[in-house]
Amino acid sequence: xxxxxxxxxxxxxxxxxxxxxxxxxxxxxxxxxxxxxxxxxxxxxxxxxxxxxxxxxxxxxxxxxxxxxxxxxxxxxxxxxxxxxxxxxxxxxxxxxxxxxxxxxxxxxxxxxxxxxxxxxxxxxxxxxxxxxxxxxxxxxxxxxxxxxxxxxxxxxxxxxxxxxxxxxxxxxxxxxxxxxxxxxxxxxxxxxxxxxxxxxxxxxxxxxxxxxxxxxxxxxxxxxxxxxxxxxxxxxxxxxxxxxxxxxxxxxxxxxxxxxxxxxxxxxxxxxxxxxxxxxxxxxxxxxxxxxxxxxxxxxxxxxxxxxxxxxxxxxxxxxxxxxxxxxxxxxxxxxxxxxxxxxxxxxxxxxxxxxxxxxxxxxxxxxxxxxxxxxxxxxxxxxxxxxxxxxxxxxxxxxxxxxxxxxxxxxxxxxxxxxxxxxxxxxxxxxxxxxxxxxxxxxxxxxxxxxxxxxxxxxxxxxxxxxxxxxxxxxxxxxxxxxxxxxxxxxxxxxxxxxxxxxxxxxxxxxxxxxxxxxxxxxxxxxxxxxxxxxxxxxxxxxxxxxxxxxxxxxxxxxxxxxxxxxxxxxxxxxxxxxxxxxxxxxxxxxxxxxxxxxxxxxxxxxxxxxxxxxxxxxxxxxxxxxxxxxxxxxxxxxxxxxxxxxxxxxxxxxxxxxxxxxxxxxxxxxxxxxxxxxxxxxxxxxxxxxxxxxxxxxxxxxxxxxxxxxxxxxxxxxxxxxxxxxxxxxxxxxxxxxxxxxxxxxxxxxxxxxxxxxxxxxxxxxxxxxxxxxxxxxxxxxxx
Numbered sequence: 065x066x067x068x069x070x071x072x073x074x075x076x077x078x079x080x081x082x083x084x085x086x087x088x089x090x091x092x093x094x095x096x097x098x099x100x101x102x103x104x105x106x107x108x109x110x111x112x113x114x115x116x117x118x119x120x121x122x123x124x125x126x127x128x129x130x131x132x133x134x135x136x137x138x139x140x141x142x143x144x145x146x147x148x149x150x151x152x153x154x155x156x157x158x159x160x161x162x163x164x165x166x167x168x169x170x171x172x173x174x175x176x177x178x179x180x181x182x183x184x185x186x187x188x189x190x191x192x193x194x195x196x197x198x199x200x201x202x203x204x205x206x207x208x209x210x211x212x213x214x215x216x217x218x219x220x221x222x223x224x225x226x227x228x229x230x231x232x233x234x235x236x237x238x239x240x241x242x243x244x245x246x247x248x249x250x251x252x253x254x255x256x257x258x259x260x261x262x263x264x265x266x267x268x269x270x271x272x273x274x275x276x277x278x279x280x281x282x283x284x285x286x287x288x289x290x291x292x293x294x295x296x297x298x299x300x301x302x303x304x305x306x307x308x309x310x311x312x313x314x315x316x317x318x319x320x321x322x323x324x325x326x327x328x329x330x331x332x333x334x335x336x337x338x339x340x341x342x343x344x345x346x347x348x349x350x351x352x353x354x355x356x357x358x359x360x361x362x363x364x365x366x367x368x369x370x371x372x373x374x375x376x377x378x379x380x381x382x383x384x385x386x387x388x389x390x391x392x393x394x395x396x397x398x399x400x401x402x403x404x405x406x407x408x409x410x411x412x413x414x415x416x417x418x419x420x421x422x423x424x425x426x427x428x429x430x431x432x433x434x435x436x437x438x439x440x441x442x443x444x445x446x447x448x449x450x451x452x453x454x455x456x457x458x459x460x461x462x463x464x465x466x467x468x469x470x471x472x473x474x475x476x477x478x479x480x481x482x483x484x485x486x487x488x489x490x491x492x493x494x495x496x497x498x499x500x501x502x503x504x505x506x507x508x509x510x511x512x513x514x515x516x517x518x519x520x521x522x523x524x525x526x527x528x529x530x531x532x533x534x535x536x537x538x539x540x541x542x543x544x545x546x547x548x549x550x551x552x553x554x555x556x557x558x559x560x561x562x563x564x565x566x567x568x569x570x571x572x573x574x575x576x577x578x579x580x581x582x583x584x585x586x587x588x589x590x591x592x593x594x595x596x597x598x599x600x601x602x603x604x605x606x607x608x609x610x611x612x613x614x615x616x617x618x619x620x621x622x623x624x625x626x627x628x629x630x631x632x633x634x635x636x637x638x639x640x641x642x643x644x645x646x647x648x649x650x651x652x653x654x655x656x657x658x659x660x661x662x663x664x665x666x667x668x669x670x671x672x673x674x675x676x677x678x679x680x681x682x683x684x685x686x687x688x689x690x691x692x693x694x695x696x697x698x699x700x701x702x703x704x705x706x707x708x709x710x711x712x713x714x715x716x717x718x719x720x721x722x723x724x725x726x727x728x729x730x731x732x733x734x735x736x737x738x739x740x741x742x743x744x745x746x747x748x749x750x751x752x753x754x755x756x757x758x759x760x761x762x763x764x765x766x767x768x769x770x771x772x773x774x775x776x777x778x779x780x781x782x783x784x785x786x787x788x789x790x791x792x793x794x795x796x797x798x799x800x801x802x803x804x805x806x807x808x809x810x811x812x813x814x815x816x817x818x819x820x821x822x823x824x825x826x827x828x829x830x831x832x833x834x835x836x837x838x839x840x841x842x843x844x845x846x847x848x849x850x851x
Contacts, residue, residue, distance in 0.1 A: 554596075642695075
């Protein structure tokens with residue numbers, strides 16, 4: 065597995081290297097400008113917007129900027145005018161040295177979309193340097209036997225200017241023996257040679273002092289001078305000679321100081337002092353003299369200062385061998401510096417964005433360039449980042465890269481990314497450079513508040529105090545900052561009849577709900593409304609939840625007696641036959657309670673009675689029944705006080721007062737079941753019915769004597785018809801109304817009064833109550849035995 069991973073990594077590195085190599089050879093759009101060196105800061109170079117065909121507004125909106133290859137800000141782009149201006153004075157000689165033309169490379173970077181333009185700025189030379197001689201005095205020894213036309217090498221002057229402003233000519237002060245000759249050179253440089261025009265005579269003049277002048281081609285021209293000291297020597301007819309004119313050596317750049325480079329040796333056929341040779345550098349630049357040194361006796365060339373392939377790749381050293389008689393020979397030593405992998409890759413960040421919004425895709429994070437000062441494989445590089453990041457590297461041109469996000473990010477999943485840019489060269493050993501970038505993901509309002517519950521159920525007991533805290537709703541937002549600040553509000557109710565604004569309110573900051581007024585369970589048992597949660601983002605996002613408020617009943621209503629009426633009017637008197645058996649239903653106390661649940665469970669209790677033990681009250685339904693047989697000793701009038709109590713906490717109660725009258729002359733209670741009694745038969749009031757019955761009994765007793773004779777005469781003819789008591793067919797009269805829980809007796813209690821003829825006596829029959837759920841509708845009517 066390790067070998068396979070290494071092979072995959074090498075394949076990716078080779079692929080990236082091929083892409084970089086292709087991009088470095090691809091052409092790009094470019095613009096060419098020129099400016100003279102030493103031009104003042106802020107000087108106009110060109111209108112970049114016009115040359116690139118872009119509008120000034122587009123330059124600003126696309127954040128145009130100028131990036132140089134060495135990341136120095138030589139130029140400044142004015143985004144208001146589109147002008148390209150100098151940001152500092154340019155010294156061509158410092159920037160390019162002897163290289164001509166001197167061209168600086170820049171890139172114009174535009175974003176949205178990302179676009180690059182190549183800009184080349186040529187720095188033109190001005191004549192700001194005079195020719196200078198490194199030696200203030202040039203000593204030349206010439207034998208008097210030197211033939212006319214002999215030439216003598218001289219140190220050349222140095223001029224930092226190039227082109228027409230560079231060194232163009234040499235002149236020597238007027239004399240009768242010498243003139244200056246400028247020979248053709250393969251490197252197109254001008255080297256002065258002193259030519260003997262007239263034979264020297266040691267005896268006449270042993271020493272000559274001349275002035276050598278170097279003149280450049282500027283306008284006006286500039287010049288430099290040095291003293292030429294010529295010593296005339298005695299005759300020496302052999303000059304030193306080198307076995308070869310060119311020596312070539314290769315030296316690694318990490319060669320230690322003081323190391324031997326090469327040994328140069330020349331021969332002179334002369335003897336004595338004329339045969340002694342000394343070695344020196346000539347036409348050597350300042351860099352050569354600082355880097356190398358030569359032993360004047362042995363001709364050994366040694367290293368004086370460190371070599372750096374990235375600065376100078378080769379040195380051409382001219383070596384002069386001079387004998388004791390002043391004759392000299394020359395050769396050239398070519399020192400080639402060999403590169404080693406001693407420079408790690410360099411990462412230069414041109415622009416960086418450390419905070420990007422989470423919803424932006426393909427966002428430019430960083431623009432950077434990579435550089436390795438080495439050459440060959442040592443200078444080839446591979447650039448990469450971690451594989452598990454939502455970012456990728458995009459090569460642009462040359463060695464420039466952009467770090468771009470490949471998709472929209474999610475701050476809620478990961479709010480920070482640490483990106484390591486790794487640049488590795490292909491040298492041996494491989495060197496690498498890592499650059500770390502921390503990218504923060506800024507929040508975007510892309511998450512709506514979410515309630516902890518989709519619906520809330522709150523319980524509130526009635527008769528609450530106003531502004532009572534009844535509960536809370538809570539919502540959270542996964543965003544951050546103001547995007548996560550939640551505000552609560554009540555939404556308009558779906559039921560337009562619900563006065564929600566007068567019932568509840570909500571704290572906009574924490575979601576606490578308050579009841580605005582006291583609620584009454586009997587008026588409102590429950591209600592629903594919607595609560596909204598809105599964040600403070602832009603645009604704001606919201607969600608809603610359903611809140612259901614259940615009003616809990618409190619025992620705040622006392623029982624209300626429906627029958628018998630307790631309105632202060634004439635008391636209602638119930639008639640009870642003395643022949644009633646124990647358990648006989650006298651009447652029923654009917655009451656209701658406005659509360660609900662156990663607060664509305666009613667129980668009945670006999671509180672007071674004229675004769676205790678005679679009557680009883682059923683605790684659950686309020687029925688008043690006889691407890692025992694009635695006797696003649698029992699008083700006729702009875703007053704009962706029935707207590708009606710609910711099951712609340714604390715319990716509430718009411719009392720009902722009943723007036724009972726014991727009467728004689730009624731038959732046994734009996735009530736046949738009507739065959740076709742409709743279900744809608746109703747009784748208005750039991751009190752009215754009993755009053756009518758009492759009046760009928762009184763009338764019957766008053767007319768009993770008169771009716772006795774008539775009944776006796778008619779008895780035989782009516783014997784068949786008086787065996788049964790007639791029961792009214794159809795519904796009860798309209799004034800007998802069934803109030804069924806809201807009036808007097810329920811529909812289950814009906815009474816019948818009828819007259820029967822018997823053996824010489826009339827009787828008033830008070831029948832039993834009809835209980836439909838206990839008696840079959842198909843049962844025969846019970847016969848009333850004659851009194």
